[in-house]
Amino acid sequence: MWNWLKTLYHRLGSPKWFYQITGKWLPWFVAASLVLLTTGLVMGLAYAPMDYQQGNSFRIMYIHVPAAFLAQSVYMMMAAAGVVMLVWKIKMADVVAQALAPVGAAMTFISLVTGAIWGMPTWGTWWMWDARLTSMLILFFLYLGVIALREALSPQEVAAKACALLAIVGVINIPIIKYSVDWWYTLHQPASIKLTEKPAMPASMYLPLLFMVLGFYALLGWSVLLRARAEVLRREAKSGWVRELLKDK
Template identity: 85%
Template sequence: MKTLYHRLGSPKWFYQITGTWLPWFAAASVLLLASGLIWGLAYAPMDYQQGNSFRIIYIHVPAALLAQSVYMMMAIAGVVLLVWKIKMADVVAQSLAPVGASMTFIALVTGAIWGVPTWGTWWMWDARLTSMLILFFLYLGVMALREALKPQEVAAKACAVLAIVGVINIPIIKYSVDWWYTLHQPATFTLTEKPAMPASMWVPLLIMVLGFYAFLGWSVLLRARSEVLKREQKSGWVKELLQRK
């Protein structure tokens, strides 16, 4: 356990081990996203109520899931940084924030587009939409705080605290459709209930969700590896690595 603890806190070990993971995440994301999109957009049957407009679900739902998952990952990384002082947790948190903000933005935009044929409007101060907008502002706040504060250690702790405090918004997003009157539909499918959609519709959605998570792994690892090199540029192993290249 002690060995694992030291490895998790080692930038050199992180950089080396993640180099072997990158091709797998990249290949998985390409294969899953391509197959999920083709199946969902071209071969899945039309919805009996929404027609073809429902197909935006194959982008909207995975993006919304990632938006929430990434913020929870940031909060966990914040706890690890503050409690166990593992600086690599801050590297991961910093790499997660832009991806999470992008996914939240995609979820908001695709939700607005979907709202036109469904609700007859681009935007409504619905409980789910409003809490997702708050999540987007939380992401922007974390990124702005990191740029505004110096030195790096102070910014890392401040971002960790904001991420931990802001995580209270995640259950609000998840249960908003149950707690308040809302036009937003309930969860498309859950692990505990039988999907309301036929398999020909929800299987490509599941593939897209997996593809989005594979893309998350690939993009975050790329960002984290780049940040490790930036922070450790004066270290001997980084200088040796750059000389080889």
């Protein structure tokens, strides 16, 4: 298993191999995200019971929670890709990091907006400068910083290094986001779903959420692979295999 993973890791470093193998993975991600998101949305919006306090407005959770999960895990993936790029000098890691950044920024934006829409009817305000909301806003700015840095610097190698460093340094924000609700008094409630405890809601409520989270991850795989494949073609435009590939089309 370990050796297999190691081989996969080394092979993925080759642009050509990356392009070929991800072409095979793509349909699975498409199918998984369509099935999971449809199931999750129908279950969450039509079949999950109302909440005894919040009524139907809690259903926005089925978008808000997966988006917030992804906002944080995409950032960690981006930082991990940054470490791989800096230490092992694998250029494909930078392609993946570049593909991840706008998707992560979009997820952060979605979680901020859905949070505001949820906050108005339940808390009575769109926004409050509490630790959770503020650290999430900082995450959004970090994403924008990484995207802007790449656009601002050339050549590509310099931009790649700078982006990797910023992504790695910004990772410190992730535990702050996660534990903000435990460390400080906040308006945002603590986590309902924890790996170590059973969820603070019945199965009829958390199953749709589980489907939505998995669906969001599949959607992430789909969109990041698409973006990374396009970027590989752009960067390798002069190489033999890309010319060969384009000749057939």
